[in-house]
Amino acid sequence: MISLERPAVRAALRWLPAALAVTALAAFPFAVTKPYPINMGVVLFLAVLMGSAWNVLGGYAGQYSVGHAAYFGVGAYTAVLLFERHQVAPWFGLPAAMLAAVLVGVVIGGITFRLRGPYFVLASIAVAEIIRLAALHFRSFTNGAEGFVIASAPSIHLLGVELSFGTKRSFYWLTLALAVAAVLVSRAVLRARLGYLLLAIREDQDAAHSLGIGLSWNKNLALAISAALTGLAGAVFAGYTRFIDPSAAFGLDVSVRMVLVCLVGGIGRVEGPIIGAAILIPLEEVLRNPGGLETVGLLPRGSELVAFVGRWISPAHLLVDGLIMVLVILFAPEGVAGLLRRLRARRRESAAAAPSPAP
């Protein structure tokens, strides 16, 4: 008989909820085929992927980059340029995109990691803007403001299954798998030696330095992991939307959204980007395009609510982002994950304080 006390069984039980959730998400497209929720899934999974990527550098090492669009854009352009100019299949474009993002990251890190605090934040924004302007300017290489429209989307064969890069469903599963992988990478980093060193750097750089921690090496290591995942997201995003231009790839809003997902969910916590994306993305998608709720039958056709939101809120849906940010900073400075953890601790405390039943 299997005892619930055995460590292996206990470990399996701990993973069970996460495994069930991922399985349910993976099965979802078989139940619902409407494009609206599938699209929302892709956007959400990309946000988890990018948030986890940002978290490794921003959350663990405390290096608040607001210029991650640089790595996102380099990843996107690398995959697209390889495909459009050299007919390299997207499947091979993905690792190339990651590599390119890492290389750019190490150069940027070498320059900006000397700076601390707000100076680092400003430099990270400036570098990303320089790259965006360069992408606009060097038209022979990047097509400038026109960007690229990817006309044909090849399919790939993986283990005998044809995955077409043309369908939303393939992207749904691809981005789900990548989001899960990113969360696992983020968790592994936090539990390894590197995670402790990054947290030490975040808490006090001089103290960390005096304890034998090389600052620039470890920050660059965190950046390399972060940039690789972000570049990957960029390449997948470009393949999904089949269009990139400098503002979609390198825009400041790309960087800000990565920070926002972590800020709302909980900076420096593995589950932070998952929670943040799960709150922000559906809200944003619904407010931006409330009509989608009618197509999936959640609201009746011609609903007044949809008309109202479409008329008054959709044009200003970014204001809602701002509002959420203000609320989080005021009431949950450690994000929703931090808030949940605090509530749980308080409940445990009051349970411990309550008189225990007599033996």
Added chain:
Amino acid sequence: MALLEIQHLSKFFGGLAANADVSFSVEQGDIVGLIGPNGAGKTTLFDCITGFHRPDRGEVRFRGVRLNGKSPDKICKLGLARTWQKVRPLARLSVIENVMVGAFARTRDPEAARAEALEQLRVVGLLPRAAQAAGGLPIGERKKLEVARVLATGPTLLLLDEVMGGLNPTESDEVIELVLALRKAGLTFVVIEHDMRAIMRISDRVVVLNSGEKLAEGTPAQVVEDRDVVAAYLGEAP
């Protein structure tokens, strides 16, 4: 050969000489007290030795290796570690995680680091606090944490910057006993301290700094008799 040799070391901030032509050496197994009035350049000297400042003149050698220009993390890994006058706990990490960070200077394995951290927490008597957040400790225990963390890096020479400052007499005595026990176990110390009672008790030799210069060096008894030292602390005799 001495374990630590400081030769003609000078450090300038603008026109001000924070350290001017300071020389002394520390033998294996010594406890050297470093004293002097406020602003004498004691902490600057520690910063120069541990790589946080680059000496403008002179040199620092540890086991014969020249340290000038080496980064603090490299110097720590050579076995020369320091504590901070103003304690620097990694506030949002737990007490044991703080010490694990130190232990990672020598191991890559988190389990080995945890075992080492538990051992050092036991040595300084912080074991009951292991799971607490370091930011919530009272000052006395923060100082002990500072010592446990730096011990975990596996130093041969420890620079202690006022680890007894702000402690009550009982806590001070505990730290003194700890330093003496660690010396018995083979460690070497340079200790900055204002508490003369403590300095007299633990030091084999005392180096006195004043206005960045070395004023005197000798046994504790010699130093307190030294007229220049008395003058520096109390003002010129009439």
